Amino acid sequence: MAWLRRRLRHLPIQVRLTLWYTASLVVLLIGYNIWLNWRLEKSLLAQVDTSLALAARQAQAAVLTAGGSPTFIQSEALVGLEKDFALALVAPDGSLVEKRGDAQAPVLHHPQRGFRTVESRRAVEEDMWRVYSVPIEGGWLQVAHSLGQNQATLESLEGEFRFTFPVLITLAVIGGLFLARRALRPIDRITRTAGEIDVRDLDRRLAYEGARDEVGRLAATFDDMLARLQAGFERERRFTADAAHELRTPLTALRGQIEVALTRERTPADYSATLHTLQEQVDRLIRLANDLLFMARLDHRLPALAPELIVLDDCLPLLIDAVQALASQKGLQLATDFTPALTFNGPLDLFMRLIHNLLDNAIKYTPAGGTVTLGCARHATSIAVWVQDSGPGIPAAHLPFIFERFYRLESDRARHTAAGAGLGLAIAREIAHALGGTLTVSSTAGLGSTFTLRLPA
Ligand code: ADP
Numbered sequence: 001m002a003w004l005r006r007r008l009r010h011l012p013i014q015v016r017l018t019l020w021y022t023a024s025l026v027v028l029l030i031g032y033n034i035w036l037n038w039r040l041e042k043s044l045l046a047q048v049d050t051s052l053a054l055a056a057r058q059a060q061a062a063v064l065t066a067g068g069s070p071t072f073i074q075s076e077a078l079v080g081l082e083k084d085f086a087l088a089l090v091a092p093d094g095s096l097v098e099k100r101g102d103a104q105a106p107v108l109h110h111p112q113r114g115f116r117t118v119e120s121r122r123a124v125e126e127d128m129w130r131v132y133s134v135p136i137e138g139g140w141l142q143v144a145h146s147l148g149q150n151q152a153t154l155e156s157l158e159g160e161f162r163f164t165f166p167v168l169i170t171l172a173v174i175g176g177l178f179l180a181r182r183a184l185r186p187i188d189r190i191t192r193t194a195g196e197i198d199v200r201d202l203d204r205r206l207a208y209e210g211a212r213d214e215v216g217r218l219a220a221t222f223d224d225m226l227a228r229l230q231a232g233f234e235r236e237r238r239f240t241a242d243a244a245h246e247l248r249t250p251l252t253a254l255r256g257q258i259e260v261a262l263t264r265e266r267t268p269a270d271y272s273a274t275l276h277t278l279q280e281q282v283d284r285l286i287r288l289a290n291d292l293l294f295m296a297r298l299d300h301r302l303p304a305l306a307p308e309l310i311v312l313d314d315c316l317p318l319l320i321d322a323v324q325a326l327a328s329q330k331g332l333q334l335a336t337d338f339t340p341a342l343t344f345n346g347p348l349d350l351f352m353r354l355i356h357n358l359l360d361n362a363i364k365y366t367p368a369g370g371t372v373t374l375g376c377a378r379h380a381t382s383i384a385v386w387v388q389d390s391g392p393g394i395p396a397a398h399l400p401f402i403f404e405r406f407y408r409l410e411s412d413r414a415r416h417t418a419a420g421a422g423l424g425l426a427i428a429r430e431i432a433h434a435l436g437g438t439l440t441v442s443s444t445a446g447l448g449s450t451f452t453l454r455l456p457a
Contacts, residue, residue: 331368337375366391
């Protein structure tokens, strides 16, 4: 059985489908034939029994009991009955008294009231008989009818079945194979197309136009997957191109400065000044490289997201301390608006990095004299941590894009060449997602911006 199952598994699906369907049809047809034979045999027998009972009633009228022993009296009815039935009179001890009609008909020597099917040993061809016994005065009357006709009818039906059965099965196999092949043809097409598609033509689609059935849904899912892959590859390609561009700009600047420094002999003080500038550029490059690495790891969910209990009362003041010097240097005021005793579970490092990025931006973009506020509060189903500044705000046209990788406002591109590469907010939002939360911004040009992180409570 296991061997057969293994063999079957290696057959093409259309052959397997046809085999299963044919096997069920064979079982069904054979079952139906058996049932039909049984029903027919029963109903034919019932007909014989009815005619036997009728014949017995007529024959009884032609029996006369004289001296305790029954005998047939010659009558027209009896002659008519003898043509179709065998009639017998049997004494109570079972001995035959008189017999009429077919001589081959069996006689029951131990009669019981009712019908019996008997095999006639003497008969050559018609060997099955139906015998009806009725008690009469001085013995038994037995009426018998051959079942040969019934058997012939059943056999002819059986013969027809034997002939039509293989024809039906052959037609079913041919039809089954044809249908299975037709039904599976679109899958063949999908397989062929899928085999042809590679990274260079991810814009190809199956564009299946058939019904939205199992195959239609498979094709649509496949097309959706291609679209997602294409978007993913496109995103990756853009990221690589942007990253290369971001790396090239400071490297070109570095090269320019080195070239200028080497054009002639310089004083040690000049060399030192140049080296300091170069160091700043290199620091920026290192920051950029670190950010890129971090993004790549986030993409592949590499940072160990071991969650721990984060107590905001403990870690938010640490973040304020970390940026205090920078804020004072820029002439900014740092304020806090904390709801005490808020906690949640998550990876602490990622959370600190997210809020640090927001604080860093707020300080970077808010002009001297402004205020940056870090706050936290509890809402019905979430905890909110926000960073608010009184800076220039972000024009509405830019708001939908500022979380995209490498996105910077044109004005900031020009103004802050030594600042970030437009990765800070992209990293912040990805961390927010990794924490199971959301990061949103609301900003009014000229009035400042508020970045809010919402975490499930
Ligand atoms: P960057 O590293 O250049 O700061 P970010 O991804 O952190 O990149 O920010 C993207 C852009 O969004 C910035 O270039 C800046 O124009 C704008 N931005 C971010 N935070 C603020 C803020 N608090 N106020 C005004 N503009 C901001």
